[in-house]
Amino acid sequence: MSKHFPKFLPVAVATAALLAPLVVTATSAHAALQPDRSCGTVTDADTAAAASLNTVLTGKLAHAMTAYRVSCARAIVTATRAHDLSDQAAVIAVTTAIVESELRNNPNVLNYTSVGLFQQQTWWGSFEERLDPAYSTNAFLDAMLRAYPNGGWKTQPVGVVCQKVQVSAFPSAYEPQAADAQRIVAAMTPTPAPAPASKAHVSTVGSDGAMYTTDGDYAGAGWSGRWVPVGGSALKAVASAVTGNTMHMYALGSTGRVYTMDADYTTGQWSGTWTEVPGGADGATALTATTIGNRVHLNIIGSDGALHTTDADYAGAGWSGSWVALGGSDLKALASTVTGNTMHVYALGSTGRVFTMDADYSTGKWSDAWTEVPGGAGSATAITAVATGNRVHLSIIGSDGSLFTTDGDYAGAGWSGSWVAKGGSGLKALASTVTGNTMHMYALGSTGRVYTMDADYTTGQWSGTWTEVPGGADNATALTASTTR
Known part of the structure; x- marks a missing residue:
């Protein structure tokens, strides 16, 4: 013109x-x-x-x-x-x-x-x-x-x-x-989409009660091949969640109090010290964490065997400063994940059956009661959950020490209604995370070494065998996993 x-x-x-x-x-x-x-x-x-x-x-x-x-x-x-x-x-x-x-x-x-x-x-x-x-x-x-x-x-x-x-x-x-x-x-200027998460961060509690971590790049270099000590003492359980490109680590101390430290994977820097999560939780026996936006929802099993929750706004107000009781009794293990704006919490009951309840953060409402996940799982000893899209992949260690998994479609068909055996023996703890449309499963073997296998939900195929995560970790007692860019 x-x-x-x-x-x-x-x-x-x-x-x-x-x-x-x-x-x-x-x-x-x-x-x-x-x-x-x-x-x-x-x-x-x-x-x-x-x-x-x-x-x-x-x-x-x-x-x-x-x-x-x-x-x-x-x-x-x-x-x-x-x-x-x-x-x-x-x-x-x-x-x-x-x-x-x-x-x-x-x-x-x-x-x-x-x-x-x-x-x-x-x-x-x-x-x-x-x-x-x-x-x-x-x-x-x-x-x-x-x-x-x-x-x-x-x-x-x-x-x-x-x-x-x-x-x-x-x-x-x-x-x-x-x-x-x-x-x-x-x-008017399109914001470039962030690079997809491709780096897994697996963290364990070692035999000395301290935390160790290793990294795996699923889009490139593979595993770092070493476990880096991150500190702590007498830790009993760990969980992790990510906001932006920062991993927030949570751990139970010797008295069941909840502590946290951060790793910024843009700079490669850890925060350096464990600090207590506000609210005065004590006697906790298990914990899980998940993220919606810049807010982390941290859940524990309290000394009363019930679920308690607290929130942290990492983009603003920080921690809420209180733990809210949400019910349940004799709970033994926790996992959580997110579809849309809803957090799904899963727990093992006293007999190892699997139960769930939801928190819809669009409305601020929790579901009224725990309901059992279909399929009749019993005597489970550990649990983990991740989501790909609107589908949750829930995995447990059964009474025989092997892995079992079931799926829940929260946008359609609901739960598959069956637990599928995926192998392994003598497994002691589980964690899982996602890159793209692939779930990465991690487990502690009988000697506390860390093993992994994958499920590609684009093809519906599992990798088929457990392989050891490089670095020679041994005698680990707990683990967690997250992904960042």
């Missing part, structure tokens, strides 16, 4: 044409106002972006973004990028359009001869050109480049540049909208 722009007007003419904020005078002439012109196809993504922006905008368009306004902002940003200019230029253009038209491609001549997104008057182009989002944006940008021929617009405040181009009678109106323009332009 031609980027035509007429010569600058004489100062006297420009002064006579000063732009004021859009004002509609209630006269009969406005009884048949034309509807706003399209800025392009309004998409479902525009609707979603509007809803998101309405939670963060603070200026003139606070709580007023619509899918249509997003489509107009998108047209401005698209034209700016096609003009081979940075998103800083788009922020300047969107700031101007917020002030001049509230991001509406308005065809009604309400202030002198101004129309369109930038309320441009007749010397900017024909009536239809000024209502073409690409043309009007390019005209604005060309004027900006002429006003700052050596790129000076890049170092000036947004409001100063807007005023330089618009020559408004209200020069202070622009800068207060710049922050919102920045948010709107950012919403």
